[in-house]
Structure formats: C-alpha cells, structure tokens
Amino acid sequence: MRAARPNDRHRTLQPKENPQNDPYRTDQGNASHQKDGESVPKRLSQFVVPIGIVMIILMMVVPLPAFLLDTLIAANITLALVIVLVSMYVKRPLEFSSFPSLLLIATLFRLALNISATRLVLTDGFAGAVIDAFGHFVVGGSLIVGLVIFLILFIVQFMVVTKGAERVAEVGARFTLDAMPGKQMAIDADLNAGLIDEATARKRRTEITSEASFYGAMDGASKFVKGDAIAAIIITLVNLIGGFAIGMLQRGMSPADSIATYSLLSVGDGLVSQIPALLLSVATGLIVTRSANDGDMGTTVSKQLSQNRRALQIGGGAALALCLIPGLPKLPFLLVGAAVLIIAQRLPKPVSEEDAQAAAEAQAEPPPPDPTETLLSEMRVDPLELALAPDLVDLVDASGGDLLERVRALRRKVALELGIVMPPVRTRDDLELPLSTYAVRISGVEVGRGQAPPGTVLAIGDGLEFLPGRAGVEPVFGLAGKWVPAELRHQADLTGATVVDRASVIITHLAEIVRIHASRLLGREDVRALTEIVKRTHPVVVEELTPSALSLGQVQRVLQTMLDEGVPIRDLVRIFESLSLQAKQSTDPDSLVEAARASLGPAIASRYAHEGTLTAITLDPRLEQQLLESLRPTDSGLQLLIDTARAESMLADLTRITELGEERGASPVLVCSPQLRNALRKLVLMALPRLPVLSYSEIAGSTLRIETIGVVNGAYPVAA
Template sequence: MLRAARPDDRHPALQPKENPQNYPFGTDQGDSDRGREELHAVPKRLSQYIVPIGIVLIILMMVVPLPSFILDTLIAANITLALVIVLVSMYVKRPLEFSSFPSLLLIATLFRLALNISATRLVLTNGFAGHVIDAFGHFVVGGSLIVGLVIFLILFIIQFIVITKGAERVAEVGARFTLDAMPGKQMAIDADLNAGLIDEGTARKRRGEITAEASFYGAMDGASKFVKGDAIAAMIITAVNLVGGFAIGMLQRGLSPQDSISTYSLLSVGDGLVSQIPALLLSVATGLIVTRSANDGDMGSTVSRQLSQNRRALQIGGGAALALCLVPGLPKLPFLLAGGVVLLVSARLPKQAEPTVEEQAAAAAEAELPPPDPTETLMGEMRVDPLELALAPDLVDLVDASGGDLLERVRALRRKVALELGIVMPPVRTRDDLELPLSTYVVRISGVEVGRGQAPPGTVLAIGDGLDFLPGRAGVEPVFGLAGKWIPAELRHQADLTGATVVDRASVIITHLAEIVRVHASRLLGREDVRALTEVVKRSNPVVVDELTPSALSLGQVQQVLQGMLDEGVPIRDLVRIFESLSLQAKQSTDPDSLLEAARASLGPAIANRYSHDGMLTAITLEPRLEQQLLESMRPTDNGLQLLIDTARAEAILADLTRLTEQGEERGVSPILVCSPQLRNALRRLVQMALPRLPVLSYSEITGSTLRIETIGVVNGAYPVAA
C-alpha cells in the first residue's frame, strides 16, 4: 500500500535545514544537552574500570611494601566494605537482586588476604604495622596475649564452625534442589505459554530468571568454599606470625622473651583480629543470602512483621522476663528493662479482633458440615486436552531450555499448520509420563493415542544403506516408514559420509506430530474454533458472514463442511470464498454432501494445483457407462451418499484403480481420479478404504484451472470398453 512520505522518511540530505533563529536560545541548548550526557557518561565509563584496577592493585599489595598510613586506610576500607555487604544482604528482597555477591565475595577475600600479607611484612620488618593493628593488639585485648588469643579463637570458632559450615550446607542443598527443579519449572512455563496464559516475552523472562537462579545458587555453592578457606587461612597466618615474630624478636634483634611478645606477638594477634572481623561479617552476609526465602520485603521488614504478628506471644515473653526478677541472686534491672521493652512493644500492636458469638456459632456449624465438593478441581482434572505430547522420563531433556528446542519447534509448527491448512492448531500440552517405556513418546488427540514413536537419548536417526558398521539399534522413521538406525550422536559425521540422511530426535518427533495434525486436522477443528474463524472473516467481510450464519446455516453445519474439506487435505484458508459458495448453495439445499461439493468447487483451481507437476495434471477417468451405473446406484444413508454395488464390482473397480495408480507412480507422477460432481463424494468413500493416497476430484474442480490434463487410463470395472 502506498502512503505519503513524511518529512522523517526523506533522505537526510533532503531534510529541511534547522534555522537557529527558530530556537529562542539559539543552538546552545543542544550543546548543553550533549555536555550533560557526556558528564553522565564519565562515571559510567569509570565504573567499568574500578574492579579490574582494584584486582591489579590487590595483586601489587602482595608484592610491594605499603606505608603504615596506607595500610590503616585500607584496613578501615576493608571493614567498611564488609559492613556494607552485610547491610545490602539484609535489604535485598530476593537473592538474585545481589547476583554479583559470589564474585564480590571472592574479591573481598583476596583483598583481605593481601592486607594480611602487607601487615605481616610490616610487623616482621619494622615491629609496627599502623595504628589500627596496634590498637587492636594493645587496647582492644588489654595488652594481654592470652586474652587476644582467646578472643581470636572464639571469633574463629563462631565463623568457621557455626556460620561458615551452616552457610556451606545451605548453599549446597539450595544449588542441588534448584538444579533438580529446573526441568519441572521449564515445563510449567511452556505449559502456560502453550495454554495462552502468558506471552512469549513473559515466558522468555521467566526462563531467564530460572537460569539465573540456578547459576546463582551454583556460584554460591562454590563461593561458600571461599569463606571456609579464608577462615582456615586466617588461623594459619596468625599462627605463623606468632612464631615468626617471636623468633625474629629473640634471634635477630636480641630482645627478651617478654619484650618479643609485647612487640611482635601482640601485633600478630591484632592483625588476626583486624582480619577476622571483616571475615566474620562476610560469613554472616553469605549466610543471610543463602537462607533467604521467598517474601515481598527486605529482611528487616519481614522479621519485624513476622515477630510482631502475634501480640499474645510478646506478652507472654515479656511477662516471663519480669518473672525472672523473682529468682534470688539474679540482677533485677536487666530483666526489668528487657521485659518492659517487650511488653511496651506488645501494647503498641493493634489488638486482634475477637470473633463474636454469631461468628463462633457459624464457624462451629461450618466445621460440622461435610467438606464442599471441589467441583472446579474435579472439572479441571476431567478436562481432556485436544492435543497432547507425552514424553518418557528420559526424554525430558528435549524440552529443557538449556539444551532442548522441542517446544520452540512446536510453536513454529503451529504457525506452519496455520499457513498450510488454515486452522489454528490447539496448544500442545507437553508433559512427562512415568508409565511410558523409556525413550518413548506418545501423541494423543482428545485423550486417545494416535501415534507413538522412539527417540533414544544421546542418539540420532540415520536413514539409508550401509549402516551395518555403525553401532546402534534398528529404528523406523514414523511418517514414511523408512528403515533406519538410532546411532550415537557423536557418529553423525560417519553416517553422513555413507550418504545416509541423519535426523535428530526433535526433528523426528516434530515431523511425526506434523503428519498426525495433518491427518487428524478435522478432529482438531472444534465448534469454538469455527466461531473464532468466523469472527476473523467478519472483521473484513461482514456481509459474507451475515448472509451465511445463523440465517442460512448454523455453526455446526459450517463446521461439518470445513471438517469434510480437511479430511481430504483441502486447506480452508480462503474462508471468504468458501462462505460465499455456502451461502448460495444453502438457498437450494443444506445437504452436507452438496454443501461440501459447492465449497470445493469454489476452490477448484487451488485444489487442482496441489496435485499438478510442472503444469501437468495426471488423471484417471471412469468409463462413461460405468460412471452412469454408479450414479444410478447411489443411495442416501446416515453417513451421506453411498454406492450400493455388489462386492465383485467394487473389487474390480479398486483393482483397476490400484493398477493405474502404481503405473503412474512408476513414472514419477501422482495421478488423481476424476468423475462427475454428483458422484465424487460417494466414490471417494469407496476409494479411500483401499487407496487413501488417491485424490478424487470432480470435473468442475479442474475445469477452471489452466493446467494441462494427461489421462493415463480409464477404469471400466470389468466391462470392456467399446471399440
């Protein structure tokens, strides 16, 4: 469709020049906007280099000696960083919001170890490693080596045995459960997508979240090992510093044992404490991340809400704390303060409404009644899916988003069927079936099995000769019945060299499913589908639909005609032309056979073109006297017009048709049988029992086409043709 070109559509050279006078402030505004964009882009560019530069500096810290002032600054930054990580871990709503935590944990651990190395170098060489370590070695532990060692051991036990071991176990279990649940979650998403509950964008987003969740918990399982190794390294480094500092003080500098301990050992303990505190904070952050469960708020809000949801529990707890004041020997003030605060908090909580007498009576009466019948639940379980693909448990990998593309091919098949047949293929419910034998898949229509096949995991289907030297097991291509062999996937190239056709498992299943849909297309076209197709036609051609239904034909009669066309492999894409012919025929007769023939006649050239080859239509005709006798033998039945002829005559007709059809196929052509429109439907019912691959067309369907017609034979039904 032609449209007028807008100014934005023209070539840039033809665009009108912007006049600076049209702007009240000239062109400086554009320059300032660009300047602001550049200023905002500077921090973004710098942020890309912070982590790489930081890692390089951490490596240099392990080699290059640092002044004590810089070491004090870096120690303070290390403690602050660990505290920030703990707070961020508390305020995230979901673990995936802090997906960079495993990598950040590794960088923080490397930073802390580099600080340990730098501090050890200063302690052993100068006997002074900055004011932070000196304060921890003298003021925090009171200048006592024993006290410092005890505090250090307590921190080590808390971090290593309590927090780190628990977080490591939770991360391991979380990673295993997340990976085990991935196939089920993927199939649930695909089921919602096939059912139309979500769109493709939402499904893609949810698949990405599942993959990111699995990657995160797998990374956390490995990151927890960093924390464990860091705790062990801190203990070993502190022990080495104690022994090394004591030896340097006595052997190299000639200090007394007491002076050596005061100078070196206390600084080593201070270094261990300085390193152990941020390590403990990161261990706590790891535990907080891996123990987060699904909720809608940050950790502080969630804990506060859940602890305060029961007012009576707080009242009992506060009263118990006050009761401890009565125990002889216990100090009264601490328990009075603790119990008073809890009672004060419980008093400020809203009171829970007590049920009235009527509500209590209604609840008691309802409890005595039998449970209601879960009608909707039963209806959902009773529902039969129009199209279902059941997979054996070992074939679930075909629908796994990480490696299988079966569901993507199913969606592509729905589009292909719509463009080919003119119907919207119902969503395919894909599920695993534990009752199926291994490597087996089953296709069901309305709960009835219509196809079954094999697709062994880790194999491909090779079709051809000369495959005896390849390992595998025999198989059959399910659509064409070609003999083949399921060979290991890694031998695909060897099979290609033999000239065999190699097909992967997903292609085998999709090809089989596509053929089943084509053969049973009429069963997949429901009344609701016909209504939807009619609504689509009505949007563009309302008059056609108004003349047809419901005044002339009901939706059921239209459905019957469309199903009849699909049974014979005729696409129903041109619904406008079909509805127009049905409207005209309905004024004369509403007989299903006459309606079907009228619809086919309207699509005659399109039907004939489907069976042509290089502009040639190869036809088989009936001897005129035989055709007249068959017309006279037609009788109406509940299943439409039937030919009431004796068995010998029917066998003779079918034998002639079989012979002529095979002759045509030997020549490389697919012949058709041509007869009068009145006889076509009844004759098709006779022919399809013995030759379902032989199409039956009427003279009216091939008359309007421009194809050349070649007759390869005449059926006489045991009557000799007159000379």
C-alpha cells in the same frame, strides 16, 4: 454439594501500569541525552573489577605504605558490611547473583591485605594506625585477651557460620539440580495449557537455569570462606612466631619486648582480617538460607514474628516472671518484658477461622434465586461441561486448586489457535462418577473420561516399577504411565520419566476434546458474534456476504466443515471474501468449502510442512480421472461410487505409503484435484483419519518445496 462454576471464582486482573508508555511523561524527550550522559560511567564500570583484581595481585608483591594500608583496611571492612546489608535487603537470592564472584574477590582482597600487613609488621614493626589500635585499644593491650577474642571469632566463623552455610549451599545446589526436570515439565505443562505465553516460558526457563548456576556457584564459593578462615589462623600463628624470631634475632630485643611489639601487632592484624571475614560468612549464610518471598529480610522477619499476638504476650509475661527469681536483677527483665507486652498489645486482634469463614461466605453468598429461574437454569444443556468425582473437587477449590484458572487460560489458547471462542466450561461435581474420575460432556453427551487420583502425579516413562502407585494411561496420546504419590515426584524425575500433575492431565485432555469437536461448539450465535467482529473493521466484506449472498446458517456450515478438517478459521476476512465470490456462482456447500480452503491454501499447506518441505502422496492420473468420472451428487454432497475392491486397493496403497513416510519421520499428505478432494477425504477418513487431503489449488500458491514419496495407482488385487 454446591456446583462449582467458573463464574463463582471470577477475578478481574488489572493491567500493570507501565511508566515507560505514559504519554504524559515529560522526560522521554531527554532519553537520548540521558543515554549519552550515562555512557561514560557505564564504560568506566566495565574496567573497575578487572583493574581491582590486578591491583589485588600487585598488593601481594609490592610493599604498601602504612597510610594506604589503613585506607584499604577501612575499605575492606566497609565492603564486607555493605555486602551483608545487601544480602539482607534482596528479596530473592538471584537478585544478588554476583555474590559468589564478589565473595572470591573480597577473599582475595583480604588475603592481600594480610600479606601487606605481615610485610610491614615484620620489616618496620608498625603496620598502620588501624592495626595498632586493634592491638592495643580494642584488646586493652593484653596479648592473652587478644588471642582469646581472636580464637572466639575464629570458632564462631569457622565452626558455626561457615560450616552451616557450606552445608546449606551444598544441599541447596543438590536439590536445585534434582528439581530442574520437574520445574521444566511444569513450565511446559503451563505453556501447553495456555496459562503462559512463549516469552514467559522462556523467561522462567532462564530463571531456573540461573538458579541452578547460582546455587552451584555458592556451593563452590562457600569453600573459599572455609579456606579463608583456616588461612587466617595460620597467618596469625606465622606472624607470632616470625615476629618473635625477628625481634630477638635481628633487632636484638628482649623476649618480653619482642612479644609486646610483634605479638600485639599480629593479633591486631588477625582481628582486622577476621571481622570482615566473619561479616562475609554471615552474608553467605543469609544468602543460602533465604527462601522466596515478596519482601526483604527485615520486613519479612518483622511481619512473621508479629503475626502471633499470643506468642508475644506469653514471652513478655515469662520475662516479667523471671523478676521473681531471687538474685536476678529485676530492672533488665522488667524493661524487656514490659516492652514485649506493649508491642503485643499494639498488634491487631487476630480473627478466628470461624469468623473469617463466616464473613467470606456472607460476602460471597448470592441472594436466593427465583424458583422459575432455578428450573430454567437446570433445564438448560450446557455446551461444554467438566464433571468431577467428589474426591476431585479440591482441583477447583480456591484455597489450592488452579483448574478453573487453567480453563480460562485454555479459552484464550483455543481462540488463538482455531479462531473460535470456546464456550464457558461448567465445572461441577457428579456423585454418579466413580472416585478419581472426571468426564467431559458436550451438549450433555459424554465425549471423554479419565482418571486423576487425589494426591498423585502421572509419571510417563520406563523404570517406574520400584515406585508405589497404580497404572494409568495418558488420555490424549495413550501413553502408559503410573500415578505415583506427589511426594515421590522428584524420585520419578530422576528416572527420566515425564511427570505431569493432575490439573495438567485434565486440561490437556479437555483441550484435545475441544479441538476434535470444535465444529459442535460453534453455534449460530457464535457465528453471528464473529461476523459482528469482522464487520467492525471490514463492513463491506460482511455486507456482500450476509444476508444477501449467504445466510448465517450456510456460513456456519462452511466454518464447521473447515473445523472438522482441522483448518483454523482465524482469517475470517479472507474466508468471507472467497465465499462472497463463490456464492455468485454456486451455493453448493462443497464448492463453498473448497473456495474458502483455496483462499487459505498457503496457510493450510504450511501446517503440514516441515522445514519448508511438504511431503506429498499423489494419485495416478488414470486413477484420478476414473475417480472424477465416478463422482455422483447426493444429499450429503458428492460421493465416490466405486466398487469395494478398488476402494480397498486404494486404501491399502495409501496405508503402505503413509507408513513408509512416517518411518522416515515425515508427515505425508494426499494431494488431488479440487473437485475430488472432499469426496476422497470422506473415503480416506474411514481408514486413515490422520492423513490430511489437500488439493492442487491449496499448494499452488505456497512457496513450499514439494517432495513426492509415492503414487497411488489403485490397481485391482490379483486373484489367487
């Protein structure tokens, strides 16, 4: 199996053009003028909807003349048609997020028109030319025909479109709300892996919230459409009965004249209101059944129907075959079948999967390397390597895995956090690893290993006993969890567990390993590259430091020590300036490190502060003086030469005070003199590796509030 390298799937991303930043645009100077010109329509648009709703309410009370009613009916039909077209051309449902509110307004508008038309029909026996045309011309002046057409429209709207749209909206709202926790966790995982920045994560969270609100609103708005359909038939029946009674009792008409006058008008009013109601029901169905894609509905449907040439050929041939059935008209089927065959013939010939795969391999396959170069490449020890078991290779497969993209994003995240350029990660398969296992190696030495079973996700939390799967452990924090099948992700979400996909588990583990072993990944060439970058902007700083004052090896040792202590080295200018000054007095590694840390003191102290407060643990002055007197120089720097009982007593006090601070929710640090800090850190590291050790000079320049929670006196334990 060929090794999968990050460079094998390298892709260059071109920045998107931003017309707003184009220096050659000539309309930027008129920005203020355009803004002033657009302010009046913008202010007017704020009052259109409120005024429209007030007018709709007035329409239900105030009688309208016939001409105005005709105009409003025409506007109602046009508005419904526009809503249908807009719902077809949007690419995502959220692009028409105002649809639920607009649906309610359109429904109220249509009901107000029904009330106004009913008032005119029952009082004047005439409700405008539009309703009269629908009652006489559209249905041919026949009451039976009008009632049949009205009932058919009602059945189509209520039983087919409205009922289906209501069910889809209800299911969509339920699944959208159920999927929210999983989507939020996916965003957090991408953010932690460095695939997206904070602004993108915030935008995606807003989109998820908006999507849930939209489908929840659509679930309620579909009830308006259903109620409107029921109200339409009730209003029509009331108009039929009321008009027949008014014609006979108040106007003295005969039963036949009363039916001919009022019944046709009532049916015409019902048809006028039922057509826009049907259009809005169709728009509701189109919105709730849309899936996310990159084009509008017409483009997507045309593209997907025409992607299979053979299906069109079979369909056209079947239409031509129907011409052979006796009794069927041949010309319609002949025209339709010929048109479908012509369309199928004009489509491009599909490429078989074998040909496409062979062409891709021929294009991507590099020329065979020279044997000497191959041996040298195999001899080289990669600084950072990610080995995958054979069943985990799908994570780096270009067809569905995004692990390599996340590794590249992790390099950027590490550079911004620690100030070093993480070496390229060689990702390859390893037949010696157990199935579902991955391993991280630094310079050929394994430093971490974990599990990522195929087809599963890691659920971390309680209440997972009823879900199938096998027990697992989160590799960074050691949290107990369970690897459950990927199709049960939503069920795991519902239990309140944190669900993480396999790639996120591996990337999080790899990021933690890189942070812990950052000093081992900082080579001499990396230091030279960082020095060249600083030299471009601050040449004097670099010229004073190296090679006149310190060699690259000495600078590398200082930077490695700072990374070992968890201090980022992004501010190289300030670090180099402090090293230049200290090197004139002493090139001792410990003094160089302390000088560099002192220059970054406020930044270091702020890393351990919470809401402007630094929780500190101090040493008793007498103990600190005794420790200073016990310092002795060695080949590895200054060391504390104290007896075992004193060391154990100090570490016991530190452990007790640290645990008390952590119980209060604080992250305490140990503060001591600069001369003592490095040696004391080496002693504390053996018992409390999580406890940072700072010097007084590092916190002196900060504006943090210092809160002391304990003093270590290091008293000898009393003998029993």
